[in-house]
Amino acid sequence: MKKTITLPSDYSKSSFFNDGKELFCNSPQFQMEFTLFGTFLMKSNNRQYNVNIFLHEFIMKIIEEKGERHINLENVCVKKALHSKTQQLGLRISKNGQFIEFFGEIIELWKQIKKFVIQTDFSLKYKLGQKLGERFSSSVFKALKIINGQKVAVKIIEKSLVQRNNASERQQLINELTVLRQINHDNLLKLHETFESDEKIYLVLDLLEGGHLKNSIFRFRYSEQETIILMQTLFKSLNYMHEKNIYHQDIRFDNILLKDQQDLTSACIINFGKSEIIQQSLVSTQNLNFYDQNSLIQFIRKKDILSLCIVIYSIFSKKLYQETQILDELLMKNYESMSDIEYLDLNPPLLQFFEIFFTSKGKTQMDTIKCSDILNLDIFNLPLIRRPSKFQGIPQQINHNFKRASRFAPKYSEKEQQIISNFQKILKLPTISDSSESKISQNHSQSPQTENFISYRLLQDEKASSIKPRYSVLKKCLSPNI
Known part of the structure; x- marks a missing residue:
């Protein structure tokens, strides 16, 4: 008997996202x-x-x-x-x-x-794991994509809590989805898919395993150069948003996460619920509100830039500030709360950067400044050296050698390294085996500690007596008493 295939009942009328419009x-x-x-x-x-x-x-x-x-x-x-x-x-x-x-x-x-539409079969595609965080109406979990094992983060929103609250909760969710669907940048959170069930909404997002930027900043000692690279990374991502007429409006430490805990260039801006998308109107004689809109864009752009500058200043000063309070004071051009800039030991281009935003020297410039202008400042034209990421391998200027290294390895001069290299070419060691019956199956040990130790002993004995027979040195090095 042929199996009959039927479609599930249509759920678009009861969807949380149904706006009543036609298809x-x-x-x-x-x-x-x-x-x-x-x-x-x-x-x-x-x-x-x-x-x-x-x-x-x-x-x-x-x-x-x-x-x-x-x-x-x-x-x-x-x-x-x-x-x-x-x-x-x-x-x-x-x-x-x-x-x-x-x-x-x-x-x-x-x-x-798939990034724009709503699906219903979340449990068939993803398996939930550890809970990463929780808020009033939502929770974030680590999850696996069943078909390929890809690690993702899933934000689960309780529909009843969003609907019970005032319209702002619902609007923030719509805002976040709208922005996530428009952006595609390595340093901004990415949306993969959206699902809906009778009770919940599931947002499948990038998994940022490095945690909050704030935790890494106070846990690891980053150099001034590394922090400048972080500044450049964040301003590039903010510039990308502003060029698409998207303004975050909630930049703070809690909304910056890392993909890799030890790589500041992996910083990602998250949480776009309060973001605003403002399409700048064309100049025309009929558009009487153009200048008002232009002033609004300048204001919210300045708000984003100052918010990011406060985060960056906290990193250099190693202090956590009341971000909202300082932002309000800076927007009113009250710079007293940032008077300790002159006491920080900063290089001149970096000091000039902070003076633009936190002192009266930049009063006029701040009203019209853009992220593209900031990225052209002297501080970002200095030669910078990146710290290697555990996800990015070894920097190009270093020879690639992925063999496990010993922390006990001695350092040699070029002449000594040449002697060791000649010894290692003829040096063949048996493998270590627990069974007395097993025979030698390999010609070379894979342990770098053993190689380094024997090379060191060979070098010392060679120095002591250059005419000493090599086989006696090898016999001594391979003695079970070592």
Whole structure:
């Protein structure tokens, strides 16, 4: 008997993200560059016909015989579908009770749209692990992707708590999703997928295993150069956001995490719930509010920059400040709370950097400064040397030698190293075995401590008597009494 395959009931009407709008939307008001993803069989209103599908970020364009239609993919509900006759795999896209189905080569299409849509099969794709953190309405867990073992972080939001609260909680969640879907930068948190169940929302994110920046700063002793590299990394990521008209509005120590605890260049800015996206209007005679909007953008941009500068100053001064309080004072151009700058032992370009933001010398400059201007300051034009990351291997200027090294290895001159090298070429040691019956199966020991020790003894004996027979030295070094 042939097995009947049925689709689960549509959940788009009851979705947390349902805004009551129809599935198909109006054509974009401005010109977009769409990418063709191929020809698909589309099922809609009990009809089947071939269509061409194009994408521009989260806007899907469907071209059919009668013309073209558009779908805004943000927060639409998506499930896998199987064609009842051909058993071909496809996608079912639904919103507010309306749906269409596509069948064809959907893999590349799915990779592009999965960040924008809402899915329901979280438990089939991910396995939750250790809890990493908790807030009033959400918790963060470490998780594994079942299909490939990829480590991720999953933020789980309780829908009832968000809905019970005032509108700000819901708006922050929508804000965070909107921003995460627009950004793609190594030093900003990345969103992979979004899932929804009857009670919870799941955001699958990058796992930042290095923990909070604050913990590493006070645990490890970073040099001034390394901290300047951190400054440059964070200002580049902030500049990326500002160029996309995204303003974080909540930059502080708690919202900066590390991928690698010992690599400051892996710092990532997180938590975009309070972010604002402001598209700057075009200058025209009819736009009477242009200058007001321009002033607003300058203000919130300055707020982001000053917030980041307070974090950086805390790193150099080794003090934790009341970030919100100092930010308010700086925005009012009250610099008394930062009067200890002159007592820090800083190089001139770094001191000049802090004077721009925390003293009256930069009053005028601060009103219009951008991250791109900051990245051109003298402090970022100095030659910098990075500390190697445990994830990045050994720096290029060092010869690659991944053999395990001993911490007891002596240091030799070039002449001594040449003598040792000649000895090691002819030196062959037996492997160590617990069984007396086992024979020698290898010609060379893999223990660097043994090699270094014997090389050291050979070198010392060679110095003491250059005419001493080598076999006696080897016999002495290989004695069980060593």
